[in-house]
């Protein structure tokens with residue numbers, strides 16, 4: 001069965017909008033686990049726009065399932081991962097101007113620097129996942145670098161508006177998913193998945209984990225809104 005790993009980055013996005021202490025992504029992670037999440041994912045960006053170092057450290061102490069740390073393949077991030085010891089570290093590309101991760105890590109072109117990061121993490125006993133576009137040369141390079149896991153970037157599929165394009169992107173993902181499995185690596189997928197587009201991705205043969213964040217946080221804001229307003233009204237009117 002495909003596992004659901006919940007990314008709580010955007011709980012922290014709301015907190016950082018006010019630089020305050022709520023909502024706390026650590027509390028969201030607890031609730032996600034109580035609801036059946038198989039793992040918790042966070043992306044500690046170099047610009048610290050949402051998740052903070054404190055979040056990663058506290059999550060390491062509190063997550064009862066598995067903690068997946070997404071990070072750029074830099075020396076500073078590797079040092080932090082080695083200190084915190086997530087269950088898996090996923091190397092992702094980062095660009096400070098981007099709104100979200102725009103593409104997979106180009107391990108084919110950045111082979112030497114990625115190899116260095118993979119080596120450091122492996123030396124510390126941390127399994128490595130690589131966040132890749134569904135392309136043959138990227139997957140072959142991931143296998144060559146000794147990555148245990150590949151997470152296929154589902155962004156192009158998720159963003160496709162025309163059905164024909166979506167089908168095409170799904171076919172590409174399915175072809176490259178088989179390649180990941182043939183190379184003996186664990187197959188994960190994620191980015192931009194939501195309640196409308198998740199089913200065909202969850203049905204890809206051999207996919208082990210889906211990492212989903214923005215879609216779940218967006219839904220949570222709406223499905224929890226009525227209760228939050230009712231509770232505030234009750235407090236104001238002394239009915240609580």
Ligand SMILES: CC(=O)[C@@H](O)[C@H](O)COP(=O)(O)O
Pocket residue numbers: 007009010042043045070092099100101131190191213
């Ligand atoms: C790597 C990836 O696709 C996401 O997990 C990542 O977290 C996106 O970054 P933001 O959460 O900042 O959108």
Ligand SMILES: NCC(=O)COP(=O)(O)O
Pocket residue numbers: 007041151189190191192193211212213214215
């Ligand atoms: N690696 C993908 C992830 O963790 C969640 O991405 P998104 O659902 O927030 O787009």
